[in-house]
Amino acid sequence: DAGVTQSPTHLIKTRGQQVTLRCSPKSGHDTVSWYQQALGQGPQFIFQYYEEEERQRGNFPDRFSGHQFPNYSSELNVNALWLGDSALYLCASSLGKARQFFGPGTRLTVL
Amino acid sequence: GQQVMQIPQYQHVQEGEDFTTYCNSSTTLSNIQWYKQRPGGHPVFLIQLVKSGEVKKQKRLTFQFGEAKKNSSLHITATQTTDVGTYFCAQGDSWGKFQFGAGTQVVVTP
Numbered sequence: 423d424a425g426v427t428q429s430p431t432h433l434i435k436t437r438g439q440q441v442t443l444r445c446s447p448k449s450g451h452d453t454v455s456w457y458q459q460a461l462g463q464g465p466q467f468i469f470q471y472y473e474e475e476e477r478q479r480g481n482f483p484d485r486f487s488g489h490q491f492p493n494y495s496s497e498l499n500v501n502a503l504w505l506g507d508s509a510l511y512l513c514a515s516s517l518g519k520a521r522q523f524f525g526p527g528t529r530l531t532v533l
Numbered sequence: 534g535q536q537v538m539q540i541p542q543y544q545h546v547q548e549g550e551d552f553t554t555y556c557n558s559s560t561t562l563s564n565i566q567w568y569k570q571r572p573g574g575h576p577v578f579l580i581q582l583v584k585s586g587e588v589k590k591q592k593r594l595t596f597q598f599g600e601a602k603k604n605s606s607l608h609i610t611a612t613q614t615t616d617v618g619t620y621f622c623a624q625g626d627s628w629g630k631f632q633f634g635a636g637t638q639v640v641v642t643p
Contacts, residue, residue, distance in 0.1 A: 455629075455630070463635055464621050467630055470628070470630060477628060478628050512576070519628065521581065525575065526575050527575050
């Protein structure tokens, strides 16, 4: 039974570019949440997807968008990257509002 | 929105000693979760507290939810080198959205 998987593990982009990060939830989970974790800080909630809809959103600009597919996997898209977007991006899955399991994260570096 | 504050930000502990990290909120929390993140790793769920005054134990870890549900603590006894990492508390709303504190980074010296 695979846990939460994310791809890629590392990514380097330049300012102004766009990036897509991917997440496959733990088997049986239907809810995916995305978090941004800057160095030395706690994870910050970006948004949550359930039944292919964005259910909740944190305090992030519209440059951050997402999608959930029928198989519950999810993508996080960030447009017009800037230096401050450099962070560890974490995906967490759960069954409804139950305990969430985090993936290993994608380390994004913006130069 | 609601925020949880964690203290201390940094904890240096001698192996074998006890320590406590605290999570405080200015508003009543519906629940509180605790996570551990090892260096270079991702947050791993430890426990969830829901009831006022609730106390839960996991081996050397004791978690407590305040009577007013505005604070929580994690107490570790007889610290070991495997306890190294950052401990986060997170408060959740009715939709399963969680807000994390800034964490307590724990360093253990032998």
